[in-house]
Amino acid sequence: MKIYKALLLVFILLTACSKNKTTEIERSTIAVDIVSRDLESAMPGQLIRTENFILWTDPFNAENVVHVLDPVNGDDIKQFVSVGGGPYEFSTPQLMSYPDNCLYVYDLNADKQIVFSLDSVVQNKPGILKATTQSLKNITSIIPLNEQQFIYFNPAQKQPFTFVSKGQNDAFGKLPFLEEVDDSYACFQGQVMYHPKRECLVYTTFMFPYVAVYQKKKNRFDLYKELLATDECSVSQGKLSYNKKERGAGDLALTSDYIVTLERDRKVDQTDEQTVGRDFTKLPHTVFLYDYDLNLVKILDLGMPILRLAASPQNNQLYAIGLNPDFVLITCEL
Incomplete structure (x- = not known):
């Protein structure tokens, strides 16, 4: 009995030490380099890292919404994409990186999608490779994996993702809560991104801190892990209740x-x-770094309010738009 009690005590102490160790999150300030100070905008929209360029959007400018920057020196190489009703214009353009240093632009409020070759665009050559029309009702994100495979995100659906592969549509995934929510379209909007090397899809929500990772297995996606990092979020009688003083990820x-x-x-x-x-001085200064098993590894302070993030899946270099005191493009090695 004494040996049993001694072993039990050792187990409890080891377990306690293990729990304490896992809850210790590294917090530090990281030095950043300013890539560009020439981001003149009322509020920069998206920030995207492609194979050869950095793109940022100015959604309140009717002409030249997309700015193409050199990722090394920050030079503004080219501006294109206009807001309007013309055949190659968009009312509410959304951007996603596309293979072979291309850009996929779709319209949230019009049945229009265009693939641009960025290499051609910066050389002032005709850059449109493909133009399609497709109804995108309630679809807030489109992720192009390649020319024949796409992922569509619709937060109004119980299975919010649709994997389109060679003309076949397969719904998959789940919303953060199993209980039905009346206005799921508004409650579960967020960021969706795909890592081509790891073949995983990551989904985060804006309104509360939730992250999910889906793993690609041949021609389907399976939920790998999810993390709801709050106890102040629940569903009752179709209504989502959450702490409005806090938020989920502002960007991914x-x-x-x-x-x-x-x-x-x-x-x-x-x-x-x-x-x-719209008080940008109150934006968070910190980025949270999770591994792909959704373990929070460290929290880094970038030293200024941060609005947008971008990165390449090929390395650990992070780009961000911060306020210093005007909008600037910064970078750091994680």
């Missing part, structure tokens, strides 16, 4: 080793998210 980027989310470190910054609005 995938590097070689990390899932990077733009989040506020509540241990050091208790800003009420309801007070932020």
Whole structure:
């Protein structure tokens, strides 16, 4: 009996030590380099890292919405894409990186999708490779894997993702809660990105801190892991209840080793998210680095309010748009 009690005590102590170890998150400030100070915009929209370029959008500018930058020196090489009703214009353009250094542009409020060759665009050559028309009702994100495979995200559906492969459509995935929510389209909007090397899909929500990773297996996707990092979120009688003083990830980027989310470190910054609005000085300074098993590895302070994130899945270099005191493009090695 004494031996049993001694072994039990050792087990309890080891378990306690193990739990304490897992809860210790590295927090540090990381040095950043300023790539460009010439981001003149009321509010930069998207930030995307392609194979050869950095793209940022100016959604409040009717002409030249997309800016193509040299990722090394920050030079603004080219501007294109206009807002309008013309055959090659968009009312609400959304951008996604496309294989072979191309750009996939789709319209949230019009049945229009165009693939641009960025190499041709920057050389002032005709850059349109493909133009299609397709109804995208309630679809908020399109992820092109290649010319024949796409993932569509519709937060209004119980299975919010659709994998389109060679003309076949397969619905998959789940919403963060099994209970039915009346306005799931609004409640479960967020960022969706695909890591081509790891063949995994990452989904984060804006309104509350939730992350999910789906793994590609041949021609299907399976939920690998999910993380709901709050106890103040629940569903009752079709209504979603959550702490409005906090938020989920403001942006998402995938590097070689990390899932990077733009989040506020509540241990050091208790800003009420309801007070932020368009006051960019109140944006979070920190990015959370998760491994692809959804373990929070470290929290990095970039030293300024951060609005957008971008990265390449080929390395661990992070790009961000921050406020210093105007909008700047910065980069750092994670």
